[in-house]
Amino acid sequence: MEQAISAQSPGATPCSVLHEMRTLENSGAYFLPKLHALRELNPTLKVLDVGCGCGSVTASFAKTIGPQGRVVGVDVDPAKVQHAKNVAAREGLADQVEVLEADAYKLPFADAEFDVVHTHQVLAHTARPWDVLAEMLRVTKPGGIVVAREGDLDSEVVWPVTPGLEKFHKLIATAMNARGKGGGGSNAGRQLLPWALKIGVPRSKINFSFGTWWFDTAEHKEIWANAMADQVRSGQVREVAVKSGLVTEADLDEMAEAWEHWAAREDSSVAMMHGEIIIAK
Amino acid sequence: MEQAISAQSPGATPCSVLHEMRTLENSGAYFLPKLHALRELNPTLKVLDVGCGCGSVTASFAKTIGPQGRVVGVDVDPAKVQHAKNVAAREGLADQVEVLEADAYKLPFADAEFDVVHTHQVLAHTARPWDVLAEMLRVTKPGGIVVAREGDLDSEVVWPVTPGLEKFHKLIATAMNARGKGGGGSNAGRQLLPWALKIGVPRSKINFSFGTWWFDTAEHKEIWANAMADQVRSGQVREVAVKSGLVTEADLDEMAEAWEHWAAREDSSVAMMHGEIIIAK
Numbered sequence: 354m355e356q357a358i359s360a361q362s363p364g365a366t367p368c369s370v371l372h373e374m375r376t377l378e379n380s381g382a383y384f385l386p387k388l389h390a391l392r393e394l395n396p397t398l399k400v401l402d403v404g405c406g407c408g409s410v411t412a413s414f415a416k417t418i419g420p421q422g423r424v425v426g427v428d429v430d431p432a433k434v435q436h437a438k439n440v441a442a443r444e445g446l447a448d449q450v451e452v453l454e455a456d457a458y459k460l461p462f463a464d465a466e467f468d469v470v471h472t473h474q475v476l477a478h479t480a481r482p483w484d485v486l487a488e489m490l491r492v493t494k495p496g497g498i499v500v501a502r503e504g505d506l507d508s509e510v511v512w513p514v515t516p517g518l519e520k521f522h523k524l525i526a527t528a529m530n531a532r533g534k535g536g537g538g539s540n541a542g543r544q545l546l547p548w549a550l551k552i553g554v555p556r557s558k559i560n561f562s563f564g565t566w567w568f569d570t571a572e573h574k575e576i577w578a579n580a581m582a583d584q585v586r587s588g589q590v591r592e593v594a595v596k597s598g599l600v601t602e603a604d605l606d607e608m609a610e611a612w613e614h615w616a617a618r619e620d621s622s623v624a625m626m627h628g629e630i631i632i633a634k
Numbered sequence: 635m636e637q638a639i640s641a642q643s644p645g646a647t648p649c650s651v652l653h654e655m656r657t658l659e660n661s662g663a664y665f666l667p668k669l670h671a672l673r674e675l676n677p678t679l680k681v682l683d684v685g686c687g688c689g690s691v692t693a694s695f696a697k698t699i700g701p702q703g704r705v706v707g708v709d710v711d712p713a714k715v716q717h718a719k720n721v722a723a724r725e726g727l728a729d730q731v732e733v734l735e736a737d738a739y740k741l742p743f744a745d746a747e748f749d750v751v752h753t754h755q756v757l758a759h760t761a762r763p764w765d766v767l768a769e770m771l772r773v774t775k776p777g778g779i780v781v782a783r784e785g786d787l788d789s790e791v792v793w794p795v796t797p798g799l800e801k802f803h804k805l806i807a808t809a810m811n812a813r814g815k816g817g818g819g820s821n822a823g824r825q826l827l828p829w830a831l832k833i834g835v836p837r838s839k840i841n842f843s844f845g846t847w848w849f850d851t852a853e854h855k856e857i858w859a860n861a862m863a864d865q866v867r868s869g870q871v872r873e874v875a876v877k878s879g880l881v882t883e884a885d886l887d888e889m890a891e892a893w894e895h896w897a898a899r900e901d902s903s904v905a906m907m908h909g910e911i912i913i914a915k
Contacts, residue, residue, distance in 0.1 A: 508789045510907065512824040543793040546850065547901035556900055563848040563905040569827065619837055620828035624844040626791060626907055 368407035368436050371580040376413040380473055383562055383629040384500045388417065391468055391498070398422040401467040403457050403489060404429075404475030408437025408450075414471070415441070415449040425467075427455035457485045460492050468497040476548075477503045477541035480534040483548040490552070490634060499632040502564070505542025508626040513618070517611025520604055521581065527599060542628030549632055560631040567624035571616075577623060578616035582609035649688035649717050652861040657694040661754055664843055664910040665781045669698065672749060672779070679703040682748040684738050684770060685710075685756030689718025689731075695752070696722070696730040706748075708736035738766045741773050749778040757829075758784045758822035761815040764829040771833070771915060780913040783845070786823025789907040794899070798892025801885055802862065808880060823909030830913055841912040848905035852897075858904060859897035863890035 377385060392398055398418045402411045405426030414424045426437050434454050441450035455461050457475070470489040476482035489499045506526055511518050526539040533541070546561045568577045584590050585605040594600050615621045658666060673679055679699045683692045686707030695705045707718050715735045722731035736742050738756070751770040757763035770780045787807055792799050807820040814822070827842045849858045865871050866886040875881050896902045 505791050505905075508791045508905070508907065510786050510789045510821065510824045512821075512828060514821075540791065540793075540795075543791045543903060543905065546903060547793060550901050561848075561850045561903065563846045563903075565844045565846045565907055567842075567844040569842045620831050622824060622827060622842065622844075624786075624789070624824065624907055624909075626789065626846055626905055628905075 368433070369580045369583065370576050372407045373409045373440075374576070375409050375473070377410060377417050378413070379566070380410055380502065381413075381471070381500070383502065383564055384498065384631050385417075387498060387500075387631060388469060392418055392422070395468065396421045398468045399466065400424045400469045400471065401460075401462070401489075401492060402426040403460070403470065403472040403485070405437050405452065406430075406433050406475075408433075408440040408452065410471075410473055411437055411450060411452070412440050412444050412446055414469075415446045416444075420449065422449065424450045425462075426450065426452040427457070427460065428452070429454065429456055458488060460488050462492045464491055465494045465497075466492050468494055470497070470499045472501045474502070474504060476501060476545070477506075477529065477537040477539075478532055480532075480536040482533075482536045482541070482544070483551045486548055486632075487552045490554070490632065493634045495634055497634050499634065500630070501545055502627050502629045503537070503541040503545060505563075505626050505628060506539035508542070509623065510625075511615070511623045512621055513615070515611050515615070517607040518615060520600070521585065521608040521611065524585075524594060524600055524604075524608070528594075542626055545628040545630040549630060554632055558633045560633075562629045564627050564629050565624055566627070567622055569622040574616040574621060574623075578612040581612045585609050649714070650861045650864065651857050653688045654690045654721075655857070656690050656754070658691060658698050659694070660847065661691055661783060662694075662752070662781070664783065664845055665779065665912050666698075668779060668781075668912060669750060673699055673703070676749065677702045679749045680747065681705045681750045681752065682741075682743070682770075682773060683707040684741070684751065684753040684766070686718050686733065687711075687714050687756075689714075689721040689733065691752075691754055692718055692731060692733070693721050693725045693727055695750075696727045697725075701730065703730065705731045707731065707733040708738070708741065709733070710735065710737055739769060741769050743773045745772055746775045746778075747773050749775055751778070751780045753782045755783070755785060757782060757826075758787075758810065758818040758820075759813055761813075761817040763814075763817050763822070763825070764832045767829055767913075768833045771835070771913065774915045776915055778915050780915065781911070782826055783908050783910045784818070784822040784826060786844075786907050786909055787820035789823070790904065791906070792896070792904045793902055794896070796892050796896070798888040799896060801881070802866065802889040802892065805866075805875060805881055805885075805889070809875075823907055826909040826911040830911060835913055839914045841914075843910045845908050845910050846905055847908070848903055850903040855897040855902060855904075859893040862893045866890050 400414050405411045405428050411426035428434050434452050437452045470493045530538040549559050568574050585608045681695050686692045686709050692707035709715050715733050718733045751774045811819040830840050849855050866889045
């Protein structure tokens with residue numbers, strides 16, 4: 354499975370502050386009541402976190418379901434797998450959390466192994482997101498749930514709107530749509546419902562919603578602007594973008610500076626919707 | 635004050651089902667905890683609802699603050715004032731609710747008369763939204779709050795995307811931006827923060843957030859599609875749009891049919907962000 358490119362810094366560590374601030378509270382609120390209800394019935398829940406990335410949500414799962422529960426995180430990137438293992442160890446959760454390298458299209462588990470199978474900001478970057486959803490359903494127990502949340506980049510709103518930020522948005526959307534290749538992309542959030550229906554899930558088994566996040570405080574805007582500026586300044590992204598012919602090095606410098614100016618303003622903000630789906634098996 | 639055009643049916647009644655389904659729960663959740671806290675301290679709250687339109691939120695305020703509280707709704711449109719009065723009477727709230735015809739730029743009240751001054755989906759349709767906010771602050775008591783929520787139409791996401799729906803979105807955004815004339819418009823939601831700062835409110839007195847709504851059930855999609863189709867089929871809107879040269883009658887028919895086809899699909903949805911602001915006086 355491809356990793357998220359929208360907020361990824363390809364430097365020495367694969368994980369930015371922006372990645373590591375993700376928790377169940379800020380990224381999984383849409384299914385927390387359902388998770389708590391499942392845990393009431395069964396304190397030994399088994400959770401699978403698909404495309405677990407830097408592992409902050411994986412660790413958050415372990416803390417939320419309690420010491421009798423078990424969480425498995427999988428990611429295709431060995432560097433992220435190692436990082437997620439370190440996060441679990443640092444948080445004293447090594448007994449509860451296991452992290453493996455695996456392909457989301459072919460999960461290395463038997464049918465019906467997990468009570469909750471989760472993914473976040475992953476399907477948008479895959480070419481066949483419906484196949485990942487089907488695979489997630491396969492490893493879910495009857496009575497369990499598949500939960501997924503994906504950004505819809507086309508819904509992003511920024512204030513103020515400046516040429517550098519407009520160029521940045523266009524570049525990221527183009528890169529996402531090239532990577533998704535007819536599957537995921539910059540309008541993934543709204544497609545969680547059609548993707549679930551496409552693989553034969555009855556509408557009555559689906560709960561679909563939209564959530565939002567935004568950054569408007571000085572502290573959060575600095576985190577966001579740094580992550581965005583890093584994307585266009587750092588080696589790999591910069592090289593690929595320039596080679597593609599879509600932008601020049603001067604364009605990329607303008608984008609990075611635009612985010613820095615944006616973060617320094619008192620009246621600036623950024624917000625984006627996410628599609629959210631709960632599928633009952 | 636201009637009325638909302640984004641969901642307005644200019645037929646025999648100025649109020650659509652879409653308007654009348656708005657309540658504090660679905661349109662004011664961002665400030666409900668603050669409202670409950672104020673009511674704990676003072677059971678005789680005075681609330682002003684600016685641009686109250688069809689009065690469903692006005693009535694919802696009266697029910698929420700309880701029988702000792704008083705709510706005044708104002709609107710510039712006499713037909714809406716009468717409708718809002720009828721709603722209050724029908725709900726048995728006539729003793730608690732007063733509705734007046736008034737201009738939001740010149741509210742007919744003394745300084746510091748109200749504990750809570752509210753507006754919803756109104757500023758986006760005004761040319762000087764910051765002046766409305768300043769006027770709302772003027773009539774707010776020290777210790778009270780001004781609360782406002784505005785859609786950001788540019789964040790709207792629809793599935794599936796069809797040519798008729800794209801044309802519709804463009805027409806509505808153009809109409810909103812023409813009406814806002816440099817003030818409100820299709821990106822109003824994100825501007826609540828800059829507007830409040832522009833009139834001198836310190837950042838520390840402002841709580842800014844983004845919320846979302848979406849329609850994905852058959853029942854809700856029918857309500858939405860009917861309201862949208864009515865806009866482009868009914869006399870006034872149709873005439874203005876065609877005279878403007880932006881669209882033809884055939885375009886408008888295509889838009890109405892596109893919404894009807896959209897509503898009939900199982901996998902369709904529409905979602906949009908709103909900016910939300912709480913200003914402490």
